[in-house]
Amino acid sequence: MSDNTRPILFFDSGVGGLSVVAPTRALLPAAPIVYAADSAGFPYGTKSEGEIAARVPALLGRLLERFRPRLIVIACNTASTIALPAVRAALDLPIVGTVPAIKPAAQASRTRVIGVLGTEATVRQPYVDDLARRFAGDCTVLRYGSAALVELAEAKLAGEAVAPDAVARELAGLFGQAGGEAIDVIVNACTHFPLLEDDMRAVVPREVTFVDGGPGIARRVATLTDGQQWPHDSGEARLVFTRLSEREAQIGAHLRAHGFAPPETL
The missing domain is CATH 3.40.50.1860 (Rossmann fold)
Structure with missing residues (x-):
């Protein structure tokens, strides 16, 4: 080679x-x-x-x-x-x-409430704590780990239909947290999730901006x-x-x- x-x-x-x-x-x-x-x-x-x-x-x-x-x-x-x-x-x-795109999310947020949507393993990492402290210190950073969205993205790439109710249930885990109604930027902290961005936009309870590291x-x-x-x-x-x-x-x-x-x- x-x-x-x-x-x-x-x-x-x-x-x-x-x-x-x-x-x-x-x-x-x-x-x-x-x-x-x-x-x-x-x-x-x-x-x-x-x-x-x-x-x-x-x-x-x-x-x-x-x-x-x-x-x-x-x-x-x-x-x-x-x-x-x-x-x-x-x-x-x-x-x-x-790594989760918390810095650009903080730069884009007007409400100063950011959602971090990732896997359970990612959202609990001290690395995410450090990013939030360094780049979003004046923001409320809410996190939610979803294994279901990962599975839905895999199924979508295999040609299966994505059920809107299934996506909405997962997003409710983020927006349903205390202060979640003010989220205006969501960090797709799993590379699977941009593959579902259109599906998520269709069911989010308010207008939000999605950011990812791609x-x-x-x-x-x-x-x-x-x-x-x-x-x-x-x-x-x-x-x-x-x-x-x-x-x-x-x-x-x-x-x-x-x-x-x-x-x-x-």
Whole structure:
């Protein structure tokens, strides 16, 4: 593999990281892409910190050996807030993490009440406490962890219909908290959730702005690869699962129309 064909590797527990791939491809259309989903370990949001801290560096080590990426994007808030330091210590290449976009949310909020919508594992992390303290000290930051929204996003990418009532029930967990009626900005602190943004907008009880880290990550990747050479034809993006079941096959079939090759297994 020549240097100019070395890919950018995106890693998530499932398909959520595709919300980070899209803005990156818009900035770097010639970049070869490998998207790896740990379907055998999905979902991460209900796992313990210890499980994630052990699993993610080991998997990324295997992916590094197989694909020789020039850069790795951990396109998962849960994995990033727990395992990012260990991954950076173990792997000798640039690693870009994904963290809740609390800073731009605070900059955008007029009511000074922000909702952070993520997985259960992400919203309880001290890292989120630190972001809120540093960038939203004058805001009320309400959090809600939803495993159901992650499952709904996976189902949507597999071609299944999203039930509005199911989305509304999860958002009620955020807006139903004390002070929740004043939320005017929601941080999508799980990369799965931008895939459901239209579905959420249809049922939110008031007008809100959604923010996520995807565009910022894309700009960071572009900066880190500035001046590097890309192939004349990047070809189809590669899609890798750690387990290839019927659900992953359905997702792979859906992604064929978006420039992805048939799925393969790690």
